[in-house]
Amino acid sequence: MRLRNLLLTLSLGPIACMSHVGCNSTGDGIPEAPGPFGYTPKIDFRTQIERLEGPVDVVRDAHGMVHIYATTSADAMRVEGYQLARDRTAQLELIRRIAEGRMAELLGGLSPDLIDSDISARTIGLHRVAKKMYEALPAESEAKKLLDAYADGISQFNARLNSENAEEVLPQSMSLLPLTAFEPWNGADVLAVARFQSQELSLTADEEITQSSFIAKWRTVFGASTDEQLKKRAPLLAQYAQFKPLDTATVLPGFPNDGGHVQSQPLEIGSRPIAQTQVVPRAAVRPAAVSPATFDAANGFVSGLGKMRSFLGERPFTGSNNWVVAPSRTASGHAILASDPHLSLSAPAVFWMVHLNVINASDPSQDMDVAGLAFPGIAGVILGYNRNVGWGATTALYDVTDVYSEKLNGDASGVVFNGQNVPFEKVHETIKVQGRDPIEYDVLMVPHHHGPLVPTIVDHKVVAPDPSKAALSMRWTGMEPTNELAAVFGFMRAKTVEDARVAIRNFSVGAQNWVFADTNGDIFYSSQSQIPKRDKRAYSWDPNTFSGTLPCFVLPGDGTAEWTGEYLPEANVPHAKNPSSGYIATANNDQVGVTVDNDPSNDKLPNGDPMYMGCYFDTGLREARIKKRIEAVGNKMTPEEMASIQGDAQSPLGAELTPKLLEALGHAEEERATPGSRPDLATVVKSAAYDPALIAEVQDVFRRWALDKDYEASAGLNLDDNTLSADAGEALASKATLIFNVWLVRMLGATFDDELGKLEFKTSPFDMRVALVNAVRANDSLLFDDLNTATPESRDERMVTSLLDALAFLKADKRAGQDRNAWRWGTFHTLRFASLVPLWPALSIPPGGDATFPNGFPRHGDGYNVDVATYSTKTRDLSQVDFSYAHGPTQRFVIEMDPAGPRARNALPGGAVWDDTNKHFRDEAELWRRNQNHAVSFTHTEVKAEAETRTLYSSSASK
Known part of the structure; x- marks a missing residue:
């Protein structure tokens, strides 16, 4: 001292x-x-908590961010836990209970669906693996001490909530939650929350079940039909479920041949005839034969897992971006990094901003000075920067989950594996339910590493599996203990990108595309993860018939598609340092091009083993747009330009489909002028709905949208008062965006609802927008022919008819109004940061009943934009479509790694404190929704200048 x-x-x-x-x-x-x-x-406030080794300062700045100054790492973590519990009390407790399957005891009486969510959580067993991870930590290790300190800080706050003299209180808006709900935490709770985040980034069991069910139903309804009209549609499955991205932009073109890459042996990426990929005779391999009843039995689990997912956002709406630019491409000569990971846009924000500063005179190994995003319930800083290194992440989407079709033995006491009966192992679970008797059931574990049996949930209870039917089990890398927090703690103290590279080797589950930049001017990228290698028979895929075995669909559980016990070698997991391009960008897309030939199974490692990484990545549209913007800047990149790219709202689907729609409208006008020249459009141009003057107006709007605004998806409303924007260019773009998106929804229905109706699916588990682009590009697709009509429909007919339907809807909808010059996309396309608890509408941003923004804030973007704003198309009934969205960037982070000190800017989609009476409840959201950011205080001088309040934490045992 x-x-x-x-x-x-x-x-x-x-x-x-x-x-x-x-x-x-x-x-x-x-x-x-x-x-x-x-x-x-x-010092404005003083707080005493136990077990501090010295005084700790918490300085809250003008943006609500807390800066924690301590003399030991454990003190910093203990106060981080306490302060976070103060700022995000209910969020912290809810996320622990969701992760551990304990929501029903709080709200199960009001929302019985939470029981299904708890059953799904207990089946996956995050709480079980977290306990194993915690117990594996050496008693005297720093990691264990920091976990314990963080959990203890939360526990001390919760104890004071329950104290007789109400030392700490809940915000007034938070009703229904009894104070007794806020129980003590331990280190295993922290790890359960960490594993929950990993689950949302990498567990795909529900998707694999739903997609496999769709494929099986398609083959039954169309492939096995005796009706020729149905049977000829069987091959169209490949268009519905195509693997190839819409744009083939990859993270590392040519990996690993660039001089900046470490791996020296080239990988074969989609360069061979398909026949060469056969590893066993085709007849010797059979795909998993799963009955519709088996898939139906899994519906409760899939629904319950979806309820868990809704806390962080729906996985199909990927949208995270990050990129890092080397000094050779920047105006300052310093490396610059941008990161905007996408999750649920809720209130409060998914992340919490914090700065941890530790200086220990007697033990410098404890020192740290790190700032950025903390995930409530996880110790430390997940995404951010220190004095020397900055980092960001996007989800890598590697396939690290397998679902197996299991043959049950005669009394359903086990499964048949390699011809032998193998009894289940059982884990007993008791789920408490608010106002009801507890639910008790056994998680049935398939002992040869296939994991838990997917439960059959009926009326919020688990029923025994039917021995006359197959069952499903699931294996996921996250079901085994690993140590991701070692990677996070390593990032926090890294001094170079090489230090970060060493730390990232501990990141095994929840694969991310990590980008790093340091003050030396180095940039680095890695997607380090445990990617399992499977038996070659798991890859007996035939892309020509869209059949065979593939790990992203349900696999046979008979022993022919097992994990080998090895993972993809580290050298082959995509990574790069200082590439010759001068930048690295990622956007959830295919890292090295394993899907660009539409076959994820036919790539090989240098030794000839399969190099399977996954089936479904992002469309590639965002990656292509980011790269185009970076290339356009040249070597003069600035932080301001990086932030501008984050806010890019060009409509990629507008750019892709509008020219085709204009072409169809031109053909319609040809038919109107010369009847019989385009016979497929004869009926539509004769309809009463076809108004030539209105069609000409729409054509003009779309042409000007392309030429004048480069398909910018503008909101068209004043962000301060929700009135019409006076900017003519923005008004034009907004009108075009509205017409286009209403047309797009109707076009999706006109193209796909007939097939979906035959399958009895309300929507497709595959991306329907992607399927539509594929169909439009092909043009000869039978998908445009309506099964329910006698006369075949063409692409042009579907396009024009859908536009007429869209225009009729807009003319009748009161939100659009009769004045077409006042049509604005932002009137329909809105965002409300919805309260995590719907019963607390005052804790939404804007709150329910807001006079200025009754439907939420108007927003630009429409889908697959860099600034993603994708609305749901689960229904194509225009009267029921909700064009709002709730999934997007959870920060707007840009940092320049200046050797004199990092210069960071950021904004969160919500304030630091979840309390509508606090000034920091929505201040960050106001910047975020305007696509603005602010400087983040980091140095002592900066924090002091921005200081709003100072709280001194001390222990009764310390001075």
Whole structure:
């Protein structure tokens, strides 16, 4: 303490002891600061918590961010836990209970669906694996001490919520939650929350079940039909479920041949005839034969898992972006990094901004100075920067989950594996339910590493499997103990990208596309993860018939498609340092091009083993747009330009489909002028709905949208008062965006609803927008022919008819109004940061019943934009479509790694504190929704200048 205070005195200058905070003497006349932050500003609040080794300062700045200054790492983590519990009380408790399957005991009486969510959570067993991970930590390890300290900080806050004198209180808007719900935490709870985040990034069991069910039903209804009209549609399955991205932009073109890449042996990426991929005779391999009844039995689990997912956002709406630019491409000559990961846009925000500063004079190994995003319930900083290194992440979408079709033995006491009966192992679970008797059931574990049996849930209870039917089990890398927090703690103290590279080797589950930049000017990318290698018979895929075995669909559980016990070698997992391009960008897309030939199974490692990484990545449209914007800047990139790219709202589907729609309208006008020239359009141009003047107006709007605004998806409304924008260009783009998107929804229905109706699916588990683009590009697709009509329909007919339907809807809808010059996309396309608890509408942003923004904030974007704003198309009934959205960037982070000190800017989709009476409840959201950011205070001088309040934490046992 003596050396530290001397250094503070030298850096801050001679300061007299100030009586309003009190001070001690070091023994040789040097006044001792009241806390690690120094002598000023004054201390506004004092809080005592137990087990602190020294005083801890928490300075909240003008943006609500907390800066924690401590002399030990454990103190920093203990106060981080306490302060987070103060700011995000209910969010913290809810996320723990969702992860551990304990929501029903709080709200199961009001929302019985939460029982299904708990059953799904207990089946996956995040709480079980978290306990194993915690128990595996050495008793004296720093990781265990930091976990325990963080959990203890939360526990101490929760204890005070329950204290007789109400030392801490819940915000007034939070009703229904009893104070007894806020129970003590332990280190295993923290790891369960961490594994929950990993689950949302990588567990795909529900998707694999639903997609496999769709494929099986398609083959039954169309492939096995005796009706020729139905049978000829069987091959169209490949258009519905195509693997090839819409744009083939990859993260690392040519990996690993660029001189900046480490791996020296080239990989064969989709360069061989399909026949060469056969590893066993085709007849010797059979795909999993799963009955519709087996898939139906899994519906409750799939629904329950979806309920869990809704807390963080729906996985199909991927949208995260990050990119890093080398000094050779920047105006300043420093590396610059941008990161905007996408999750649920809720209130409160998914992340919480924090700065941790530790200086320990006697043990420098504890020192850290790191800022960025914390995930409530996980210790430390997940995404952010320190003095030397900055980092960001997007989900990699590697396939690390397998679902197996299991043959049950005669009494359903086990499964048949390799011809032998194997009994289940059982894990008993008891789920407490608010106002009801507990639910008890056994999780049935398939012992040969296939994982838990997917439960059959009926009336919110688990029923025994039917031995006359197959069952499903699921295996996921996250069901085994790993140590991702070691990677996170490593990032926090990294001094170079090479340090980060060493730390990332601990990141095994929840694969991310990590980008790093340091003050030396180096940039680095890695998607490090445990990607399992399977038996070659798991890849007996025939892309020509869209059949065979593939790990992204249900596999046979008979022993022919097992994990080998090895993972994809680290050298072959995509990574790069200082590539010759001068930048690296990722957007959930195919990293190296394994799907660009529409066959994820036919790529090989240098030794000839399969190099399977996954089936479904992002469309590639965002990656292509980001790269185009970066290339256009050249070598003069600035932080401001990086932020501008984050806010890019060009409509990629508008750019792709509008020219085809204009072409169809041109053909319609040809038919109107010369009957019989386009016979497929004869009926539509004769209809009463076909107004030539209105068609000409729409054609003009679309042409000008392309030429004048480059398909910008504008909101068209004033963001301050929700009135019409006076900017003519924005108004034009907004009108075009509205017409296009209403047409798009109707076109999806006109193209796909006839097939979906035959399958008895309300929507497709595959991306329907992608399927539509594929069909439009092909043009000869039978998908445009309506099964329910006698006369075949063409692509042009479907396009024009859908436009007429869209225009009729807009003319009748009161939101659009009769004045077509006032049609605005932002009237329909809105965003409300919805409260995590719907019963608390006042805790939404804007709140329910807001006078200025009754339907939420108007927003630009429409789908697959860089600034993703994708609305749901689960229904194609225009009267029922909700064009709002709730999934997008959870930060707008840009950082320049200046050797003189990092310069970061950021904004969150919501404030630091989940309390509508607090000034920091929605202040960040106001910047975020305008696509703005603010400077983040980091140095002592910056934090002091921005300081709003200072709280001194101390222990009764410390001075």
